[in-house]
Amino acid sequence: MADSQLYSRLLLSKGAGYPLWLPEPYDDLPPAYTDGGVSIGDVGVITSDGAFDFVFNICVPSDHPVNSVGVPEDFEVAALSHGDIRRAPRHYPPGSDVSSAKLKKRSLAFSASSGDNPIIPAGGGAGFSISTSSREAAVLLLPDGGASMDLRRKQLFRDYALKHADRWYRFLNKDLGRMVENGSVYLITGVDKAASWGVACFSQDTSEGEVSLELKASMVATGNVKYSWTSTEVSPIAARAGPDEPGNLNQAVFLRGYKVMLRERFAGLRGAVKVSPVEDAKPRDLFPRKSYVPYSDVKSSSSRLEFTATGSSGPTEGDAVVEYFPEPIHVYHPADMINELILQDVQTASVAVTHDSDWISVLQDESIIPEGHELYRRLLEKYPLSTSEEGGVFFNSFDTSREISESPVSEIALKQVPEKNAAPLHAHNREPGVRLLLLGQSESGKSTLLRQFQRMYDHENFEKQRISRRPIIQSNIINSIRTIISAVAPKIISPRIDSGRSSPAEASVDSISVPGSIAISAPEGPGNSSSDIEALAATLLPLLDAEDGYERGPSVVQNLAGQLIPLPAVEMNAEQTYEVVRRSDASRVPFIGSKELETETQLRLQSMCGAVVRLWKNPDVQAILKTKKIHLEDNPGFFLDDLSRVTAADYVPSADDVIMSRVETTEPSQHTFEMQPNGHTPSSTWSIIDVGGSKTQRHKWLTFFENVNAIIFLAPLSGFDQCLAEDSTINRIEDSWTIWKEICSSILLAQVDLILFLNKYDVLERKLKAGIQLSKHIAGYQDRSNDVKTASAYLKNKFTAIHESHSSKRRSLHSFFTSVTDASSVSLVSTVRDMVVRQNLVTSDLL
Ligand SMILES: Nc1nc2c(ncn2[C@@H]2O[C@H](COP(=O)(O)OP(=O)(O)OP(=O)(O)O)[C@@H](O)[C@H]2O)c(=O)[nH]1
Ligand SMILES: [Mg+2]
Numbered sequence: 001m002a003d004s005q006l007y008s009r010l011l012l013s014k015g016a017g018y019p020l021w022l023p024e025p026y027d028d029l030p031p032a033y034t035d036g037g038v039s040i041g042d043v044g045v046i047t048s049d050g051a052f053d054f055v056f057n058i059c060v061p062s063d064h065p066v067n068s069v070g071v072p073e074d075f076e077v078a079a080l081s082h083g084d085i086r087r088a089p090r091h092y093p094p095g096s097d098v099s100s101a102k103l104k105k106r107s108l109a110f111s112a113s114s115g116d117n118p119i120i121p122a123g124g125g126a127g128f129s130i131s132t133s134s135r136e137a138a139v140l141l142l143p144d145g146g147a148s149m150d151l152r153r154k155q156l157f158r159d160y161a162l163k164h165a166d167r168w169y170r171f172l173n174k175d176l177g178r179m180v181e182n183g184s185v186y187l188i189t190g191v192d193k194a195a196s197w198g199v200a201c202f203s204q205d206t207s208e209g210e211v212s213l214e215l216k217a218s219m220v221a222t223g224n225v226k227y228s229w230t231s232t233e234v235s236p237i238a239a240r241a242g243p244d245e246p247g248n249l250n251q252a253v254f255l256r257g258y259k260v261m262l263r264e265r266f267a268g269l270r271g272a273v274k275v276s277p278v279e280d281a282k283p284r285d286l287f288p289r290k291s292y293v294p295y296s297d298v299k300s301s302s303s304r305l306e307f308t309a310t311g312s313s314g315p316t317e318g319d320a321v322v323e324y325f326p327e328p329i330h331v332y333h334p335a336d337m338i339n340e341l342i343l344q345d346v347q348t349a350s351v352a353v354t355h356d357s358d359w360i361s362v363l364q365d366e367s368i369i370p371e372g373h374e375l376y377r378r379l380l381e382k383y384p385l386s387t388s389e390e391g392g393v394f395f396n397s398f399d400t401s402r403e404i405s406e407s408p409v410s411e412i413a414l415k416q417v418p419e420k421n422a423a424p425l426h427a428h429n430r431e432p433g434v435r436l437l438l439l440g441q442s443e444s445g446k447s448t449l450l451r452q453f454q455r456m457y458d459h460e461n462f463e464k465q466r467i468s469r470r471p472i473i474q475s476n477i478i479n480s481i482r483t484i485i486s487a488v489a490p491k492i493i494s495p496r497i498d499s500g501r502s503s504p505a506e507a508s509v510d511s512i513s514v515p516g517s518i519a520i521s522a523p524e525g526p527g528n529s530s531s532d533i534e535a536l537a538a539t540l541l542p543l544l545d546a547e548d549g550y551e552r553g554p555s556v557v558q559n560l561a562g563q564l565i566p567l568p569a570v571e572m573n574a575e576q577t578y579e580v581v582r583r584s585d586a587s588r589v590p591f592i593g594s595k596e597l598e599t600e601t602q603l604r605l606q607s608m609c610g611a612v613v614r615l616w617k618n619p620d621v622q623a624i625l626k627t628k629k630i631h632l633e634d635n636p637g638f639f640l641d642d643l644s645r646v647t648a649a650d651y652v653p654s655a656d657d658v659i660m661s662r663v664e665t666t667e668p669s670q671h672t673f674e675m676q677p678n679g680h681t682p683s684s685t686w687s688i689i690d691v692g693g694s695k696t697q698r699h700k701w702l703t704f705f706e707n708v709n710a711i712i713f714l715a716p717l718s719g720f721d722q723c724l725a726e727d728s729t730i731n732r733i734e735d736s737w738t739i740w741k742e743i744c745s746s747i748l749l750a751q752v753d754l755i756l757f758l759n760k761y762d763v764l765e766r767k768l769k770a771g772i773q774l775s776k777h778i779a780g781y782q783d784r785s786n787d788v789k790t791a792s793a794y795l796k797n798k799f800t801a802i803h804e805s806h807s808s809k810r811r812s813l814h815s816f817f818t819s820v821t822d823a824s825s826v827s828l829v830s831t832v833r834d835m836v837v838r839q840n841l842v843t844s845d846l847l
Pocket of ligand 2: 446447448663664665690691692693
């Protein structure tokens, strides 16, 4: 390990900030900088040899002499006011030390006989002698003491860093070609400075008795006192002392500030820097390689002093040869791993910042700083993660009442929830009760399960919803018809789709005249030729147009900034004056139906019911669907076998219809239930959060991980022969395994009970019975029997194995085979309820 890394590793645990092995400013910097050294507002990086490599300062104008290398695009001065900086000029009294190990220290007396210069340094005596019996140690000695200064208004810098992070990296890596790693940029908010210092460190495999060193003072030509180390040690000790030219309080021994990391996947950072235009540059183009192995063993040769046992006249600091590593190497800093983990967990964030005081505040009197995961875990327990408007994320370690511009992550997401009972959630101030999060891919059955909960525990509202579910069922039916027509008569439907859903007048089938909502006289009897089927299908085209009619409604609204934003598709609410429905077909266009349109569609459906049934029951149509492997009965929102009932003019959806209907969730929603006592469990308030499961929705999941008591993960087993609706390259079961893996391994969820619903068991059974071979779709299934018991057990094992191997802590998993549309799942709901409540009674005092 490089000396600088050993030194910082050992002294980081002292909680004073980042210890610099090279406290002196680089002497190629302008005098305006070197005179004072590191200042608050400096932006730079820690180098592998343990120095702070200053680039620019945000508190002075771009034309200030210290900003001589330039400033990033859109540079703004972060103006500080009187009182913004807290200064402690005598923070370190003369002769103080910061040491990782127990140290014996004594002042050296002046001795004329030894040839010492007759000087009395500020610390008194002619220097210091230190000794320790530790196997490894790092020591900072401050013979003349030192000062500290810290920014009081840290929030100002944090917001500044979040806003400018991207431009900083561009400036450093594109404009200046520095090849700095993502995460290495440091914005300084505090520094400890000294006029003189001695640093030393060593690490031995075995304890070889006491190690002793002397830091001795001598006078230089300017009349100032200079220090140098001497030792009688045989074993190699790395030691430096300085400065070479004493006089100024410009030596930075500890730094404090914000470490800044942009969103980029770990793997994406490997490889050389590509040269590409700045405008097009993505974060991955901006960084060189990176490694987050803390204290990774790198060739250690920089500035090591090999003391020999030649009495007190050992080599001085000036004899050390400082070598520079040709390749950029990762310099360990605890905030880097924390930022990495934040970005992993908060997928919506584009930049993470962590202040040194964050990780310092969770240190626990340890001699070695814990690794990043542990610090992160402690931070999660202590502070909420908050996001800024720019998409930045950070631990909110400040008093939230004083921080106006930020809000806890979960609140940000819940602001979008169009539910009346959606309450902002604060990590430390949440309402008592159970929070249950439903997760799983799209069409896995999350909203269906929620409706089962509503049916059981919020019956009144569930009943009220029934009528408002009718347009969704209409839409589901129309989708089924569209699927059939696309399969059996693609000629008549494709041009319509291609032409962007033309109006009835422009429809390609002008051979059949279709009056609006009047009953159609469709060909009688089962058609046996493809032209008969086409003709029958064509009679139904107005139905598809009926749905198009909804799109004329306002599907977008304008926000205050004049941007068009789509109206969200929400689960139906009886009090709404209009319904927002989202089709689950390829076009995925939201549309809005007024009461009149809804009634009109119902009448159309009723009038065409006979034709739809004829088309659906037509043996040729059935044969084509079979050949094309379209199993409409297993598709969500299938009502074709119930058409006469569900298309009646006075149709009110039954409870089962509500459960069977399908609408894609595009915004998270939170639903509150008052659970009554039931003999096993006391009364309690439950919040169930339902999120969208399609890929475009998943980034919102994480915002609900905070304070969740249990997660029900729904994995539809029947998806083994299907691809995702949103990505035809991804098998649904494999997608479920991927997200399950992420849920199991999430540190944020390490304490959360996981309940696995291996759902759509009924559909799996039907598919296997129909002869669809699991082994054709899941390679690992090999030649196992294709019956539902063997297949479901195999699939379940895959999920439990993932849970076991990816959970960071051992925890139990409750898994069930379910068909959540089935009435029997109602009893399961109460089983889950009892289980979660019991678990929470045991683990917390929430209830
Ligand atoms: N046969 C059968 N159908 C189910 C089952 N679970 C859900 N469904 C149906 O599958 C469809 C999709 O269910 P949803 O609950 O809307 O799926 P989701 O997970 O909320 O999907 P997104 O909102 O897109 O994330 C609905 O029409 C349900 O009726 C099941 O176990 N068996
Ligand atoms: Mg849903």
